[in-house]
Amino acid sequence: MTTVPLLEVRDLQVEFHTRDGVAKAVNGVSYTVEAGQTLAVLGESGSGKSVTAQAVMGILDMPPGRITGGQILYRGQDLLTMSEEQRRKIRGDRIAMIFQDALSSLNPVLSVGYQLAEMFRVHRGMSRRQARARAIELMDRVRIPGARERVNDYPHQFSGGMRQRIMIAMALALEPDLIIADEPTTALDVTVQAQVMDLLAELQREYRMGLILITHDLGVVADVADTIAVMYAGRIVERADVHQLYRRPAHPYTKGLLDSVPRLDHKGGELYAIKGLPPSLTSLPGGCAFSPRCAAATDLCRSQTPAVVPVAPGRVAACHHWKETLDAPAA
Numbered sequence: 001m002t003t004v005p006l007l008e009v010r011d012l013q014v015e016f017h018t019r020d021g022v023a024k025a026v027n028g029v030s031y032t033v034e035a036g037q038t039l040a041v042l043g044e045s046g047s048g049k050s051v052t053a054q055a056v057m058g059i060l061d062m063p064p065g066r067i068t069g070g071q072i073l074y075r076g077q078d079l080l081t082m083s084e085e086q087r088r089k090i091r092g093d094r095i096a097m098i099f100q101d102a103l104s105s106l107n108p109v110l111s112v113g114y115q116l117a118e119m120f121r122v123h124r125g126m127s128r129r130q131a132r133a134r135a136i137e138l139m140d141r142v143r144i145p146g147a148r149e150r151v152n153d154y155p156h157q158f159s160g161g162m163r164q165r166i167m168i169a170m171a172l173a174l175e176p177d178l179i180i181a182d183e184p185t186t187a188l189d190v191t192v193q194a195q196v197m198d199l200l201a202e203l204q205r206e207y208r209m210g211l212i213l214i215t216h217d218l219g220v221v222a223d224v225a226d227t228i229a230v231m232y233a234g235r236i237v238e239r240a241d242v243h244q245l246y247r248r249p250a251h252p253y254t255k256g257l258l259d260s261v262p263r264l265d266h267k268g269g270e271l272y273a274i275k276g277l278p279p280s281l282t283s284l285p286g287g288c289a290f291s292p293r294c295a296a297a298t299d300l301c302r303s304q305t306p307a308v309v310p311v312a313p314g315r316v317a318a319c320h321h322w323k324e325t326l327d328a329p330a331a
């Protein structure tokens with residue numbers, strides 16, 4: 001039996017026209033997300049994580065952005081070619097997004113209860129009274145203490161963590177099939193980060209939603225992700241099951257990211273950091289974009305861009321030397 005994935009991004013290409021030239025922000029990205037599954041998209045700042053998500057969500061800055069190739073299939077139907085009406089229905093109702101900065105995503109002059117209730121009034125045609133009751137329920141659901149008393153409070157009256165919970169509530173309101181969370185906890189303290197992430201993971205399981213979790217922080221995703229896609233300079237350089245990827249990375253960049261995460265079992269010693277900086281997207285180096293920073297790079301790497309190839313069942317990598325990396329003894 002073949003089933004159609006909830007979301008499938010195929011060979012997506014996004015460019016930005018800038019003063020410095022054309023920046024290839026997304027350069028052939030493919031991934032799938034199934035119902036009940038969490039895909040973490042990991043990579044340094046500027047690697048194209050948000051732009052990919054914005055293309056899926058239909059909120060890309062166009063211009064200067066332009067989708068120049070690929071497909072974004074929602075249950076097998078291409079969001080890029082379907083009718084505007086169909087597209088609006090899916091993006092408004094079936095896919096929701098959570099951003100890093102709740103303060104700029106929520107309306108500062110409307111109470112949070114009003115903003116939540118509005119979702120039910122506009123999209124579900126509920127009465128004011130019904131919608132307000134549902135708003136309180138949702139605030140309870142994301143564990144905002146004293147939801148009934150706080151329903152008329154404004155966004156700035158909540159702490160950062162509580163505001164992020166309100167964002168989660170907004171995203172959940174219409175019980176979407178897919179949530180895209182773009183660095184949802186990056187602005188929070190570490191302890192609050194963990195609480196918000198646990199809540200998101202719990203609700204994702206309970207509602208059996210697909211979740212795309214975008215982050216630059218490997219530490220955040222270990223416990224919640226099923227699959228990890230590692231992005232570098234607009235491409236996915238490795239995609240694998242979270243345990244396989246942690247145990248045996250196939251790409252030197254992934255290995256570098258892993259080695260730069262502080263580990264409890266490695267006392268003392270210096271923390272490794274990947275040397276150099278990501279390349280300019282307007283003038284990508286020839287061959288593998290990571291080659292200028294890669295200790296294992298050879299002439300082949302500097303002249304030929306490695307294709308994304310299967311390296312094991314269910315996992316892919318884009319590296320000429322994936323075999324050596326995969327076979328290297330774990331540190």
Ligand SMILES: Nc1ncnc2c1ncn2[C@@H]1O[C@H](COP(=O)(O)OP(=O)(O)O)[C@@H](O)[C@H]1O
Nearest residue numbers: 016023025045046047048049050051061064281
């Ligand atoms: N509005 C924009 N205008 C011009 N270039 C942009 C814009 N948004 C993104 N880019 C380009 O796309 C690249 C990837 O951005 P982004 O996806 O936001 O990175 P991240 O992986 O940090 O989320 C940026 O480095 C930049 O070159």
Ligand SMILES: [Mg+2]
Nearest residue numbers: 049050051182
């Ligand atoms: Mg981003």
